[in-house]
Amino acid sequence: MSLKRVGNQTVVFAKPPVILSSYSIVGPKEGQGPLGKTFDKVWKDALNGEKSWEVAESKMLQEAMNGAINQASVPKEQIDFMLAGDLLNQIISSNFAARQMALPFIGLYGACSTMALGIAVGSMLIDGGFAQKVLVGVSSHHDTAERQYRLPTEQGAQRAMSAQWTVTGAGSVLLGSDGAGPRVTSATIGRVIDFAVKDVNNMGAAMAPAVADTILNHFHDRQLRPVDYNLIASGDLGAVGLALACELLKQSGMNMGTNFTDCGVMIYDESQDTHSGASGCGCSSVVLAGDILQRIKAGKLKRVMLVGSGALHSPTSALQGESIPGIGHAVVIEG
Template sequence: MVFTNPPVILASYSVVGPKEGQGPLGKTFSKVWKDQLNGAKSWEVAESNMLQEAMQGSIDQAGIAKDQIDYMLAGDLLNQIISSSFAARKIALPFIGLYGACSTMALGLALGSMLIDGGFARNVLVGASSHHDTAERQFRAPTEQGTQRPMSAQWTVTGAGSVLLGRRGEGPRISSATIGRVIDYAEKDVNNMGSAMAPAVADTILNHFHDLQRKATDYDLIASGDLGAVGLALATEVLKQSGIDMGTAFTDCGVMVFDPSQDVHSGASGCGCSAVVFAGNVMRRIKVGELKRVMLVGSGALHSPTSSLQGESIPGIGHAVVIDA
């Protein structure tokens, strides 16, 4: 879809944990926590606080009164998206909870843009969060358990990012979006989610290019979020075989966040990953004029621990949003 009145990105704010702060993008985040809890009594509460902080950060940065904001769109990885709902309890705006696994940020941006372009909202607050310790214990094993993570596994980012979209104002605009379809190529290994999501991302990019009659060179940056190194290579290969050369602009938020020396194997993942990379690094580079047109392809692995135990494969999804400076 192409927006007739492209919404403006008025503000963006990102909060991350210590490990992310030490990564190569550390300096591009608005705030880095000193530890994983930051004074909260549990990791779940910490994640919710983090999201709330990121949300409030965007509101403050834009200098817009709360009653000018019509909706808050947010999501996370936890059961019943408690981090978002609990953060929304404090933000107290009309709230639409989203679940798109790691694609949540892109999904929120697309939906927020639709609300504004459709005339249903003046300003919309969008956010997503994830926390390493809450996600690992829900989806995989307890963190104190002495296990080896396979080389294809990704590391859940501790972080929350938010963006404030508005109908009027100055700033980069969201010009178009492509909502993806659920694609399942029968990957069952929860330690190889990049491989599960790559076909969905490739499919969305393919359809986006087809719909808008564009190619990869029309973009300064195409960032999937978050396939990890394995998934990125797979998506590139699948697109190549489908007749699309991704060139050098194609990268992945999960690959960007950490340095290979940080023992994260295939890269980062989690709702917070693409959210903080977009709200931090990418927005910054758009503002200084380094990037003119960016596509963010949020990718989600839509499985649950229960479905995996029952032997179901992992369905993937990818949502694309395009930002023009």
């Protein structure tokens, strides 16, 4: 058997797993954004009648995962593993959703990169022969993130121009070993890169080097160039982080061309006043489960790379003066 590991950090799947279905739910602000019509469901308010933001987020994740199962019309018993993650301490949104889903559960934490990480790990489980169907889901919620990482939600404070807005959203995909749909052909697992950024209001800048490093390694490992992809989307670098990642890659001899964008830039428009764009696990997951997969299925995109970007700090580490370690995980999806 030939090794599926290629180059330094990449895996290429022998029998690429299929994305059987996908489902996305977002909050009202995301629903009003430019991608509003691409989501399966838009909540009218971010609490959705629950007693806390945390319960609302967990229910949202659960609903997204059930949505993906229903769309594929696959009996729940056939799902071998559930992979999920979120931003809250001890990934409670995922744990509590898993309590209801009653599936063998692997909790993941890759901060905002968790969707790409989940798809990469899920695909490895399938192509490795350990599973036939794997359900992947992640969530984030603006208000749960605000109160954990920043200030109480009703506090009257101004946000920095480089700050990003955490997406209220949950996205899920169901991966299968056989069937019709877009396929996950390869994945590049990122290294933790820390370029000594300490500003928690400039997370894009903290994550950009990790994303750039993963992109550089992916193309090196696969012997490909950016033009070989119709779309390369980073997870949630925002406008500032995207510009920095472009510059870092350019100075490292890689011109990304015009197909390089960022889910955090796509999901809101200028008038929504989010400053640098969006962030959160939900961001890349709903853009992938909505817009990107729809465009792949419509034949408008042939080969897409999603580079989930994560800032691996905590409020405690930031207060203690530690810099923000970043990570980027890439998955390649082909129509």
